Amino acid sequence: MARLAGSSKLLRAMNESATMALLIDRGTLTRGELRELTGLSKPTTSDVLRTLTEAGLAVVVGHTSGGPGPNAEVYAVNPAAATVLAISVRDVSETLHAPFEAALCDLGGAVLARAAYPSDPADGDPVGTVRAIAADLCARAGRDRVTHLQLGVPGSYDPGTGAIRHIDVTGWGRPGLVTELAAALDLTVDADNDVNLAAIAERHRGAAAGSGSFALLWLGAGLGCAIDLGTSLLRGATGGAGEIGYVPLGLAAPGQPRDLQSLAGGPAVAALGAAHGFTGATAEEMVAAAARADSPAATAFLGALADRIAVVLAVVAALVDPPLVVLAGEVAQAGGVRLRDLVTEAFHRNTPLRTPVEVTALTDDAVLLGAMDSGLRSVRESLVDSLNARPIPARSA
Amino acid sequence: MARLAGSSKLLRAMNESATMALLIDRGTLTRGELRELTGLSKPTTSDVLRTLTEAGLAVVVGHTSGGPGPNAEVYAVNPAAATVLAISVRDVSETLHAPFEAALCDLGGAVLARAAYPSDPADGDPVGTVRAIAADLCARAGRDRVTHLQLGVPGSYDPGTGAIRHIDVTGWGRPGLVTELAAALDLTVDADNDVNLAAIAERHRGAAAGSGSFALLWLGAGLGCAIDLGTSLLRGATGGAGEIGYVPLGLAAPGQPRDLQSLAGGPAVAALGAAHGFTGATAEEMVAAAARADSPAATAFLGALADRIAVVLAVVAALVDPPLVVLAGEVAQAGGVRLRDLVTEAFHRNTPLRTPVEVTALTDDAVLLGAMDSGLRSVRESLVDSLNARPIPARSA
DNA sequence: CAATAGTAAATCTACTTTCCTATTACGAGG
DNA sequence: CCTCGTAATAGGAAAGTAGATTTACTATTG
Structure with a gap:
């Protein structure tokens, strides 16, 4: 409930902040567009831009042309x-x-x-x-x-x-x-x-670009999960939020996987692949090979893997209810769309939840x-x- | 990144908002205290209070006394x-x-x-x-x-x-x-x-009063979980966040509980109680009876129950990493501090996580x-x- | 010539500073 | 024990200032 109070100086500071924020968000803007967006008057907009330019924060990057009248100056954030x-x-x-x-x-x-x-x-x-x-x-x-x-x-x-x-x-x-x-x-x-x-990259330029919030499920050597709340990530009291590998699978039972890491972590996936006759140094390689193959063994391996990933997915979906879950990490990337479809199918088969699932759209690091x-x-x-x-x-x- | 822009009117509006927010937060304040808290000058503070009073939002509820000088008027939010x-x-x-x-x-x-x-x-x-x-x-x-x-x-x-x-x-x-x-x-x-x-009540007047954020684990007929992020609750895309009963316990296995609801929900707790020789219409009654008793059966029942609750707790702690988990709901209330200690012990025994655990401090609805x-x-x-x-x-x- | 960009001058709003008055507590002196 | 002077504080009034707006003007382009 704390609100800011202040005098004219605060007002000027706010108007400069608002202008700078708009330049950052929109890239390039003319004085007129800025006037429209901030609701400020022409002289004030000019004055604010003069201050920002003198401070080295904004620069003129060009001029409009085509319309009648003088060509408006186009402002942008100073990249330097x-x-x-x-x-x-x-x-x-x-x-x-x-x-x-x-x-x-x-x-x-x-x-x-x-x-x-x-x-x-x-x-x-x-x-x-x-x-x-x-x-x-x-x-x-x-x-x-x-x-x-x-x-x-x-x-x-x-x-x-x-x-x-x-x-x-x-x-x-x-x-x-x-x-x-x-x-x-x-x-x-x-x-x-x-x-x-x-997850931040996925939000800015990946599969979650349009989503208000989402969860990212990382399937690599370790399991991980990032929970994007729209404005920030859920980090937890000790920075340990999303350590989904520690999620237990019920009471300790002999012969059963103890936690999600031992169900769907890298070593578990590699063991599953080996059991289906795939060879390779890492889980990633086996999954990639299976995703390319059209054999019954490949289908069986990917299906079994999808069943396991669907369990991880259900944990996140039930507790957080995100509007989207993005599968990322080496294993997800290797499995691609084929794995995603199998995961969705297993998820629907085993739970009443209907959270949409995507694979990462990023190929770079x-x-x-x-x-x-x-x-x-x-x-x-x-x-x-x-x-x-x-x-x-x-x-x- | 959106920031407010505006003119003098916005400033006045902000100062009125700030003053009103302070009155709400602090209960009663004099002009002088308000001046200190907002940083505004004496005339401005007076003017803002005059406006709020005329709008029926603030009222004078008394006067200071004891010090030298005139007795300052004490302002408060108008309860009506x-x-x-x-x-x-x-x-x-x-x-x-x-x-x-x-x-x-x-x-x-x-x-x-x-x-x-x-x-x-x-x-x-x-x-x-x-x-x-x-x-x-x-x-x-x-x-x-x-x-x-x-x-x-x-x-x-x-x-x-x-x-x-x-x-x-x-x-x-x-x-x-x-x-x-x-x-x-x-x-x-x-x-x-x-x-x-x-959970909101627990934050305002219960066990989570001092905590920046926390999670509330509801143990009743159904299982539930509320995740307090400090400023708001996590609600999820469809209002379904915290539906922890749906969290699966690994791949479907015959004879094993399928999800957390069937492990620690009301019926499961009642069945566990019955297996330990307790009778009663609901899980709550059995747990209450066991918590009062000092028999080996009571210890065994509560211990087994704590093992199960610890599993639920671990799911939340691993994924969200809250600084505190509050156990609430009929079963937790019936089990009280004794159950909490057993849960903490089981939690530490079975996981590397160390999230603090409390029982609800509320007795009213x-x-x-x-x-x-x-x-x-x-x-x-x-x-x-x-x-x-x-x-x-x-x-x- | 019409439309638009940008500046200049006058005005307005709301805040601050400074100064003043009224009120209270306290203590010294009768 | 009362009275009165003094110090301290609450609140308001007047003057001054910062920053925004409106209106009017000039310059530029199709």
Whole structure:
């Protein structure tokens, strides 16, 4: 119930924030369009734009033409006003990926430089690693400074303590690492779970683009789940929300899978594939092979797999009731639309729930893309909020 | 990213809203305290209070004394500015409760009148029923009009369609009933699931009073779960979030419980009690008897029950990671602290999760209390927002 | 020549600062 | 024990300021 109170200065700050937010959302706008959207008068719009331009936050990027009268100036956010560095940190014990992949983008969202790092440039010292990656990408992009760093990590991040937990990459589990990075490199830092970032990418440019909210089911070596509430992700008290692998399957019973991880995690899927005569190093490969094949064994394997995934799906659907569930992760990607249809069928057969199911629409590295999207969002919000030097928030009890 | 833009009028509206919100939150405030909290100047504070008083929203309820100088006027929200009617609608097929219980309260939250209705005053016509209850309580309280109606129903409510679903009370499942009630009685109406309302009561005056967010596990005839996100409840795409009874327990296996409802729902608990030699009409009675007893059978029954509840708890804890889970509903209430301790012990024994567990602190009808709290919140918010006749919200893409 | 972009001047709203008066508690002096 | 002066505070009035709007004007383009 806390509402803002203030004087004329607050008004000006709000109008600048609103204008900046519209420029960010819409890309390019003329003074006239801005006037329409904010409801402000012509002189005020001009004045606000003058301030933003002088502050280096907005720039004129062109002029209209065609209509009668003078050509209106077209304004946009100044892409050089901030630089975001996104780094995906990976646990390489089970994949062939590089341990680090990173991208640099400007405030407009354009990717300035991107690279994968097959070996750790600072060998176990995260601060050195980030410093080296930042220097490398800045040199390639011709930028001199990074404004914000967004990390994607295979573990959970607790913003309270600034520690990344459950991470198996040397040095990265150190308590207070995030604040240390912020201090050492003079930038703002945020970290997030890789599955959460994949969900953010899915919302911005994937299968969930149009959805108000959704849940993402990650089917890889581990099971994961991200719950998008529309405006933010559900993170949980200790950053542990979505750890669906721990969901138990009833009372402990001998010979039965104990939890969802042992029912539908990577090893369980691989074992299921082997039982159906498929060979391969990982679950992903077996599922990919089965999805391509037209044999009875392939049908049986995928059907059995779908039955298991449908159980995971039902847990999420019953508890959260999202308008959409997106299947992502290596196994889902390998199974594709064929697996999705089998999952939907098994889900309808075994439960009264009717939540729509999709497979991921992303082919690029979802975690890195999500880190860029998330980092951009942070920078843009802090930019807009900083204009709003809020005077006494009239706080609640 | 949408921010408000506007002119001086918006500023005044915001300052009135902020002042009203503070009066609601803090109860009583002097001009000086208000000045401190809003950061506004003396003349502005006076002017805003004058406006609110003339609009009948605020009143002077007393004067300070003791200090030097004139005695400051003490302001408060005018309790007569709105009247909230809360009605708990019940499915009486399995309990001894009255089918309707209702309370009338003023804007300050004081209960003006309260009554249970052992029979339906309009016999299956919800509009007539509400009209009769409103008339009865208004007469007792000496009020002439109800501002807002909050319904608590044993089913789910979809605000999109205005229909209450999965309800077994005659006439109440009719599509569009909520809008019909609003039109026929000339008031605003909201409805919510009974478990959600119990959670709201638990947040306002129960075990979750201090918690930022929490989950409420309802253990009664049916299983339910409410997920409080701090600012709002998770409702789901179709109002079906928290339908935890549908959570499957792995692949269909003969002789095994199929879902959480068949593991820990009322009938399952009653069967478990019977297997341990307890008798009684309902699960609640058996658990209450066991909780009072000190026999080996009681210990065995409660232990087995705790094992099952721990499974339900683990599902919620793994997926949502709330900072607190409150056990509520008849079975939890009957089991009390003894059952809670056994559940915690079983939870720790079988999972790596460490979510704190509490039992409900409410003894009165949680659903009716929650309906009052929820209705009050609605009315207060719409009151504060109505002061903020917002001029073009500078909306986003 | 008609329509539109942008600026300039005058006006309005609402907030702040400063100053003033009235009211109360308290203590010193009769 | 009463009275009166003093300090402190509540509340209001007057003057000044920031920021927005309206209206009028100029310049530009098809």
